[in-house]
Amino acid sequence: MAEIDKDQSELQRLSAGLDALESKSTQSDSFARKVFNFSGPLIALALFIGIWQIFFYLKLVKEYILPSPHQVYQALVNQYQEGILLTAAWNSLSRGVQGFFFSIIIAIPIGLALGLSKTVRVVLKPITTGLQQLPSVAWVPAAIIWFGLSNATIYAVILLGAVPSIANGLSSGIEQIPSQYLKVGRVLGTTRIQQIRHIVLPASFPGFLAGLEQGWAFAWRSLMAAELIAVSPALGVGLGQLLDVGRQLGDMSLVLGAILSIMFVGILVEKLAFAPIRERTLRIRGLRN
Amino acid sequence: MSISYALEVENLSKRFGEEPFVIEGLDFQVKKGEFICLLGASGCGKSTLLNILADLDSPSVGTVRVADRPTLMFQDASLMPWLTAGQNVELALRIKGIGKEQRRNRAQELLELVHLGSAFDKRPHELSGGMRQRVSIARALAQEKSILLMDEPFAALDAITRDFLHEELIGIWKRTGLTVVFVTHNVREAVRLGQRVILMSSKPGRFIKEWDINLTEPRRIDAPEVATLASEITDHLRNEIKRHG
Numbered sequence: 001m002a003e004i005d006k007d008q009s010e011l012q013r014l015s016a017g018l019d020a021l022e023s024k025s026t027q028s029d030s031f032a033r034k035v036f037n038f039s040g041p042l043i044a045l046a047l048f049i050g051i052w053q054i055f056f057y058l059k060l061v062k063e064y065i066l067p068s069p070h071q072v073y074q075a076l077v078n079q080y081q082e083g084i085l086l087t088a089a090w091n092s093l094s095r096g097v098q099g100f101f102f103s104i105i106i107a108i109p110i111g112l113a114l115g116l117s118k119t120v121r122v123v124l125k126p127i128t129t130g131l132q133q134l135p136s137v138a139w140v141p142a143a144i145i146w147f148g149l150s151n152a153t154i155y156a157v158i159l160l161g162a163v164p165s166i167a168n169g170l171s172s173g174i175e176q177i178p179s180q181y182l183k184v185g186r187v188l189g190t191t192r193i194q195q196i197r198h199i200v201l202p203a204s205f206p207g208f209l210a211g212l213e214q215g216w217a218f219a220w221r222s223l224m225a226a227e228l229i230a231v232s233p234a235l236g237v238g239l240g241q242l243l244d245v246g247r248q249l250g251d252m253s254l255v256l257g258a259i260l261s262i263m264f265v266g267i268l269v270e271k272l273a274f275a276p277i278r279e280r281t282l283r284i285r286g287l288r289n
Numbered sequence: 290m291s292i293s294y295a296l297e298v299e300n301l302s303k304r305f306g307e308e309p310f311v312i313e314g315l316d317f318q319v320k321k322g323e324f325i326c327l328l329g330a331s332g333c334g335k336s337t338l339l340n341i342l343a344d345l346d347s348p349s350v351g352t353v354r355v356a357d358r359p360t361l362m363f364q365d366a367s368l369m370p371w372l373t374a375g376q377n378v379e380l381a382l383r384i385k386g387i388g389k390e391q392r393r394n395r396a397q398e399l400l401e402l403v404h405l406g407s408a409f410d411k412r413p414h415e416l417s418g419g420m421r422q423r424v425s426i427a428r429a430l431a432q433e434k435s436i437l438l439m440d441e442p443f444a445a446l447d448a449i450t451r452d453f454l455h456e457e458l459i460g461i462w463k464r465t466g467l468t469v470v471f472v473t474h475n476v477r478e479a480v481r482l483g484q485r486v487i488l489m490s491s492k493p494g495r496f497i498k499e500w501d502i503n504l505t506e507p508r509r510i511d512a513p514e515v516a517t518l519a520s521e522i523t524d525h526l527r528n529e530i531k532r533h534g
Contacts, residue, residue: 011460014453015404022417022450184367186345187360188384188432198380202371285370286414 067253072260075246075253084237085261092223092238093265095151099158100219106159107166107215114167115174115204116196125171128164136161136218137225149232154223161222162215169211173204206281213274220266239265294356295321295436295468296342301351302493303337310349311337312494317487321356321435324462324469326483328476328522330530334494335472339438342470359436359470360429364444366421368413374424375400375409381431399427403457419450423457430461436468443478452510455481459506476526477519481510488522490529498525 029037049069056068063071079085113120114128139160143153177200185199227240235241239262246254282288296319304310312334319325329335340346341353343361368377378396387395400406403423413421422442429437443451459482462469473479479486480502487499500522504514 008460011453011456012404015457018450018453019405019408019417019420022419023415180363180365180367181369183345184363184369187343188381188428189358190384194384198384199369202369205371284412286412 071253072256076257088237088239088242096223099155103162107163111167111170114171132164136222140229149230154226157222157226158219162219166211166215170208173207177203294318297354299352303349310493322466325485326479327472328479329489330491332491333489339440357435359438360432360434361438362442364441366425374411378427378431381428403427439471476523480515480519
């Protein structure tokens with residue numbers, strides 16, 4: 001036994017040395033890089049506004065066709081002061097987010113069935129892929145006929161836009177799981193449920209996340225299309241309706257202001273909701289750098 | 290089944306569909322607590338054989354009797370990249386239905402056994418290849434199976450790390466009394482580790498010859514006795530390979 005103990009302490013020291021030699025230092029971004037990551041996009045934005053301003057000064061086109069950045073800003077401030085801008089942004093965002101969560105709830109079982117069963121995949125995948133290809137704005141007229149100018153129309157369009165992307169994302173995530181992970185699961189003696197819970201779901205998460213991101217982008221676009229077309233007092237004001245008001249008034253400043261607001265909300269959701277989850281997922285799994 | 294055997298294989302053959310046999314007519318027994326090495330060139334059906342022994346695949350002909358469903362380790366550590374080293378070991382315990390706290394303590398103990406006590410919270414990509422393979426050993430031990438099948442587990446590692454893992458594995462084998470079936474194409478590795486080395490032919494995989502290794506531990510891969518026996522076995526292996534030319 002003393003012999004084994006001696007061997008063990010020898011091994012212990014050998015292993016500590018080997019591990020120290022082989023361990024990789026994970027370096028994070030330098031401070032300068034972090035500052036640049038943040039300021040770089042702002043510089044691009046400033047450049048864009050500068051070029052726009054120069055273009056405006058040159059008076060190449062009439063003011064009602066291209067207003068100045070300041071006029072657009074003023075239009076947004078007016079809407080803000082009348083309490084419309086934030087209400088519209090909030091209405092759109094909350095509709096979008098609610099519709100998106102419904103979409104996730106509906107898409108998960110479909111995505112699981114597509115990913116786990118080859119039979120279901122053969123039968124249904126062409127349909128979900130077809131729906132994913134179809135611009136969901138094409139559903140707006142149909143939804144208006146079915147549901148009238150109501151919130152149901154708007155949610156129907158969001159769902160038809162987002163569900164196929166999320167379901168297909170989850171399904172591809174499952175199909176792309178390296179077979180080695182599934183094999184390890186079987187060696188560990190998983191039941192079918194355990195295999196799904198502990199191997200399939202976590203392994204397919206990056207694909208699911210990509211599907212969620214695409215699903216959100218589609219949901220947001222569909223929502224704007226629906227708001228733009230389905231205008232009714234019953235629906236209240238969203239950013240899409242604001243855009244339509246601008247068009248009716250021939251107020252280009254308001255139109256551009258509304259477009260920028262729609263973009264801004266989109267960027268905000270990506271930066272605050274998706275980017276952190278994506279970064280964390282990639283970092284944890286060593287897929288960064 | 291005789292009480293002293295961990296594994297008994299009778300007249301085992303395997304083919305996929307109408308393809309030629311991958312392995313043919315294998316007959317062997319492995320005693321409880323024995324360490325055997327299966328040695329062969331490419332195409333000897335080593336992985337097919339292990340898959341059958343691990344019950345991941347079924348034989349076309351013949352029977353396999355095992356004392357206990359074996360666990361299997363691969364050339365690639367196959368750790369789940371979304372889990373930490375400790376959680377990877379815990380996964381094996383979780384699947385057995387062991388409670389949270391007990392699971393954590395046991396996983397920590399097992400990591401200490403493979404000298405990775407401080408790596409519990411490390412992600413697989415933060416570990417070296419050798420460290421990952423040790424986590425994989427800890428995960429296999431967590432299953433508490435009496436038979437460990439190893440499919441070229443150290444083939445992708447550098448020589449220094451491999452040498453260390455040989456000692457580590459032998460230490461674990463001595464202390465746990467596991468039955469080990471170790472597959473490799475490295476002759477010296479087989480002689481270094483096994484109590485018995487079985488040489489297999491390729492296409493189809495058959496047993497050609499076996500050697501009892503009467504060398505005692507601790508033995509080193511560069512020991513003269515190991516080298517002598519390895520060169521004898523290498524000659525047989527080369528003759529087998531030349532047959533296919």
